[in-house]
Amino acid sequence: MLLKRCFLSILTSIFLCSVLSANQLGVGIILGAPTGLSLKFWQSRKVAFDLALAWNFENDYFHLHGDYLYHFPLTMEGVSKRTLYSYLGIGARMKFKDNTNGNNDNLFGLRGVGGLEFIPRSVPLDMFIEIAPVMSFVPKTDFDLEGGLGIRYTFNL
Numbered sequence: 001m002l003l004k005r006c007f008l009s010i011l012t013s014i015f016l017c018s019v020l021s022a023n024q025l026g027v028g029i030i031l032g033a034p035t036g037l038s039l040k041f042w043q044s045r046k047v048a049f050d051l052a053l054a055w056n057f058e059n060d061y062f063h064l065h066g067d068y069l070y071h072f073p074l075t076m077e078g079v080s081k082r083t084l085y086s087y088l089g090i091g092a093r094m095k096f097k098d099n100t101n102g103n104n105d106n107l108f109g110l111r112g113v114g115g116l117e118f119i120p121r122s123v124p125l126d127m128f129i130e131i132a133p134v135m136s137f138v139p140k141t142d143f144d145l146e147g148g149l150g151i152r153y154t155f156n157l
Contacts, residue, residue, distance in 0.1 A: 010092075022049075025155045026126055030054060032148025034063035040126075040152055046071045050089070050113075060097060061105075067091030067113050067132075074116075083121060089113045093134050093146075109136035109144070124154040 026040035036054025043049070047070060054063040069089035076084060095107040115130030131147040 022157055025157055026152035027155070028126075028150055028152030030148040030150035033058055033146045034065075034148065036063065038150050038152055040154075042154075050091070056095065059095075061095035061107070062097070063093070063095050065091055065093040065111055065132075067111065069113070071117065083119055085117045085119065087113075087115055087117060087130075093132075093136075106138070107136045107142075108138040109134045109142075111135075111146075125151060126154060127151045 021043060022041035023044075024042035026038070026042070028038050030036060030038040030052055034052060034054030034056045036052060039051045039053075041049045041051075047068075050065075050067045050069050052063065052065050054065075055061070056063045067089040068091060069087045071085040071087045073082065074084045074086055089112070091111045091113065093107075093109050093111045097105040111132050111134045113130055113132040115128050117126055117128040119126045127150070129147075129149040131145070134144040134146055136142040136144060
């Protein structure tokens, strides 16, 4: 219970700092493991905080993660340098599950993430695909692999 409160406090603090210092906000969906709401708080052209409030249908968990991301522009024939990015990041993940027997099966772990993001210059959308290996530490050590694809609408703040 204490770990859950600490994690939520830290994630809330990161969320509030991200909102206050962001110059753009992306709001959309992520489909995969997990599936749900995706938020992206751009701090600069290369740095962003990514949050997801989602559901993992495979294991029936409510999923919450936050990542610090660094973006690298990709150059490809026929694609503008400011349109396609790869990104790498690190973050934390928490899964919540209430069992029918009254026990909580909450999982906490560290998450690495990598992906590709397409940001067209003419419309305020971004589309992404990512993969994230996760090492759970609480209540037991376990390895998991998550991934998804999504789309977000970007607002200037």
